[in-house]
Amino acid sequence: MADDSRIQKTDIIGSYAAIGDSFTEGVGDPGPDGSYVGWADRFAVLLADQLPAPDETAGADSVHGLFRYANLAVRGRLLDQIVEEQVPRAKELAPDLVSFCAGGNDIIRPGTDPDDLAERFERAVADLTNAVGTVMVTTGFDTRGVPVLRHMRGKIATYNVHLRAIADRYHCPVLDLWSLRSIQDRRAWDNDRLHLSPEGHTRVALRAAQVLSLETPADPDQPWPPQAQRNTFEMRRDNIQWAREYLVPWIGRRLRGESSGDEVAAKRPDLLPL
Template identity: 90%
Template sequence: MAIDSRIQKTDIIGSYAAIGDSFTEGVGDPGPDGTYVGWADRFAVLLADQLPAPDGATHSDSPHGNFRYANLAVRGRLLDRIVAEQVPRAKELAPDLVTFCAGGNDVIRPGTDPDDLAERFERAVAELTDAVGTVMVTTGFDTRGVPVLRHMRGKIATYNVHLRAIADRYHCPVLDLWSLRSIQDRRAWDDDRLHLSAEGHTRVALRAARVLGMDTPADPDQPWPPQAERNTYEVRRDNIQWAREHLVPWIGRRLRGESSGDTVAAKRPDLLPL
């Protein structure tokens, strides 16, 4: 995998803040206490493991050294609200690294112009790059295998092209999810087929670490184990169950103008040790 030449493997990242929506909050990857984990939390652990132990200590004493991490993401957030709420907080925290993933909830809405969306995204990137160490830009997924979003694939691809161009202009590393082949597997997705599973989030965290030139404990594109083929009846039964439990409520929220994150706050609003 090619490594962005602007990111040196020897660079020390001692603090990290994640900006975004449900993807970055970690929906689909529940932890033992009921809160979501997700790729950003997992990526934070990989970053922390790269830090040398504090003076006079070993990693067995303090496994994550002095590393600090904030996750400002909230499920359901649209780009403008992320820019209004999370970007100023990230600038205030001024970490060594910010991951910026936004616009996914906007681009799948009817009538949204990906060109206009990208202009607003770029203004936020300009703000962030003036205030923090490094901004990693995250592209959208290839949705060819997502039933609800398959017809949005061309629109998402257009937005992704803009994101890569913005990243190039502001010298940002790119977490390219479109090209991550392993998350095209059904097992990379949660039962709702809109959010990643725990394994899918893990694959993204590994890819993010590789973008920064880090050694990782596994290959994010490692092939999945063989899986038995399902018959037509099983596929139809699963599709009906999915529509009843996930698709209908999702459409209902859209029609009512509600968001799954209306009553949710950021899970880690401050830079805190892991």
């Protein structure tokens, strides 16, 4: 079956703004300066690479200097917070492309209705498409291999169906993470099992470039290298360590009504050269 999430490459993209939560901020992909890199930063580099050089002697630095990128995403943000805080800023910046990923933190909360969530998401998409060049809609992951989120797979699938329908109505390209099989591998995920690893973020960036019909340096779905199978004792030990280090603190924050992004600001609030 053909992948209908891809669009034909038309206009050159000279500016890009990413909005969303921890996934788009880049949590799980630490950079050398202590901040996070993430798929959106990596995707921005691929977008910059597609710009024509200003002259024959200009190198990669000159090309990247023509491209501007903002990342407004903040970890822990719910859909309504993203719409309130980040969508207006994205409209102000009015870039050629906006990637919009939101709703994941809502979906994992008990009692969330994916139908209602999708209606609010659609209103934001309608608002954005009136102010920016193109809005790329991002679906949720297939969480069958994520222990703490496996039971929410049905809700995520329902939400994804809505997102695809919204994208169709507003002529938005779709970054379909559900169909990206390579991120089903454990190595695509950080130790907390909730965020992608650097390699996982890289594969998402490559898929995003494919969606816009850009040339990519590698296939995001290329097979992972073989690895030795772990025995039951090792898996049980890892699960206990993960629960102690990540699951219990995560549950504690939920019970206290706290967010990991309470004291965090957007890492790139302005459209700036890479």
